[in-house]
Amino acid sequence: MEKKQIDWSNIGFGYMQTDKRYVSNYKEGRWDEGGLTSDANVVLNECAGVLQYAQTIFEGLKAYTTEDGRIVMFRPDMNAKRMVNSAKRLEMPVFPEERFIDAVTQTVKANAAYVPPYGSGATLYIRPYMFGSNPVIGVKPADEYQFRVFTTPVGPYFKGGAKPIVIKVSDFDRAAPHGTGHIKAGLNYAMSLHAIMTAHAEGFAENMYLDAATRTKVEETGGANFIFITKDNKVVTPKSDSILPSITRRSILYVAEKYLGLETEEREVCFDEVKDFAECGLCGTAAVISPVGKIVDHGTEICLPSGMDDMGPVTKKLYETLTGIQMGHIEAPEGWIKVVE
Ligand code: PLP
Numbered sequence: 001m002e003k004k005q006i007d008w009s010n011i012g013f014g015y016m017q018t019d020k021r022y023v024s025n026y027k028e029g030r031w032d033e034g035g036l037t038s039d040a041n042v043v044l045n046e047c048a049g050v051l052q053y054a055q056t057i058f059e060g061l062k063a064y065t066t067e068d069g070r071i072v073m074f075r076p077d078m079n080a081k082r083m084v085n086s087a088k089r090l091e092m093p094v095f096p097e098e099r100f101i102d103a104v105t106q107t108v109k110a111n112a113a114y115v116p117p118y119g120s121g122a123t124l125y126i127r128p129y130m131f132g133s134n135p136v137i138g139v140k141p142a143d144e145y146q147f148r149v150f151t152t153p154v155g156p157y158f159k160g161g162a163k164p165i166v167i168k169v170s171d172f173d174r175a176a177p178h179g180t181g182h183i184k185a186g187l188n189y190a191m192s193l194h195a196i197m198t199a200h201a202e203g204f205a206e207n208m209y210l211d212a213a214t215r216t217k218v219e220e221t222g223g224a225n226f227i228f229i230t231k232d233n234k235v236v237t238p239k240s241d242s243i244l245p246s247i248t249r250r251s252i253l254y255v256a257e258k259y260l261g262l263e264t265e266e267r268e269v270c271f272d273e274v275k276d277f278a279e280c281g282l283c284g285t286a287a288v289i290s291p292v293g294k295i296v297d298h299g300t301e302i303c304l305p306s307g308m309d310d311m312g313p314v315t316k317k318l319y320e321t322l323t324g325i326q327m328g329h330i331e332a333p334e335g336w337i338k339v340v341e
């Protein structure tokens with residue numbers, strides 16, 4: 001298979017149409033057998049549930065080329081499970097986990113020419129999603145749904161790649177207590193659009209959201225969880241019912257303990273203690289681990305001791321170990337790597 005002629009090292013985090021996508025439709029209580037199509041467009045009734053009441057959920061994972069030339073995916077079973085939880089919370093039918101894994105595998109295989117080569121710094125981002133497709137005008141769940149998967153080659157989520165970013169404490173909330181912050185629903189991201197545009201206009205790369213009820217505890221950003229490193233090298237990550245359970249963050253905690261012998265803590269993190277941490281990073285499929293150099297709270301600057309030039313030393317070790325596992329040059333824990341071909 002010949003790779004596409006793409007300047008892999010210089011692509012950003014954007015959409016590039018690839019050759020094939022997967023589609024399965026749910027009607028009269030069952031999913032059809034599904035399959036690949038070349039048609040990237042979705043035609044919907046004007047009153048479709050997704051268009052009127054935002055009944056849509058999604059996932060995000062990546063495929064990588066390993067050093068020995070295989071194409072692999074990182075923990076797709078975890079995305080399949082999280083999508084089940086998202087579907088249940090939005091009253092949507094569950095797309096079976098084994099079918100999810102088959103669908104993403106088929107889609108990546110069909111777009112193998114777009115999987116960036118090893119060492120290019122780019123990866124193939126995989127976007128599974130599902131939405132209510134039939135007309136709904138009273139507020140209720142749809143009866144018909146479409147599950148789809150597309151892929152797009154991507155580079156770093158933040159401009160500058162591994163350079164530390166500056167973020168602000170947001171005045172807006174991302175998720176309500178007992179709301180939908182813990183699932184991957186499009187509505188959470190719609191909530192964050194005004195906040196991210198505001199942050200960008202003020203020169204910040206991202207928002208730090210605090211808990212909506214008390215505004216004293218650190219939650220997450222618009223597209224990633226936080227990790228903090230204490231001055232005695234402990235990895236601390238916020239625990240909250242209203243943040244997305246990041247697969248990257250859960251993998252990092254495992255890697256920290258089992259590969260690097262570091263202590264980890266998943267607990268409530270008060271905003272007041274952020275000034276005492278040595279390092280801070282954003283973690284997620286898109287963000288990988290992006291270092292934070294400075295956090296600005298209404299004009300008060302918190303400058304992380306790791307500085308604005310490079311990742312802090314512990315963040316760097318975590319980054320190298322995690323990406324080493326994903327790219328296949330560090331042995332992965334059992335079941336983390338799914339070989340596509
Ligand atoms: N938090 C939010 C709001 C996200 O959108 C994402 C991205 O998926 C994450 C965290 C990171 O999750 P994961 O590591 O599973 O990609």
Ligand code: COI
Binds near residue numbers: 059061222223285287
């Ligand atoms: C991901 O990391 O997969 C996400 O969904 C985050 C989004 C900002 C692209």
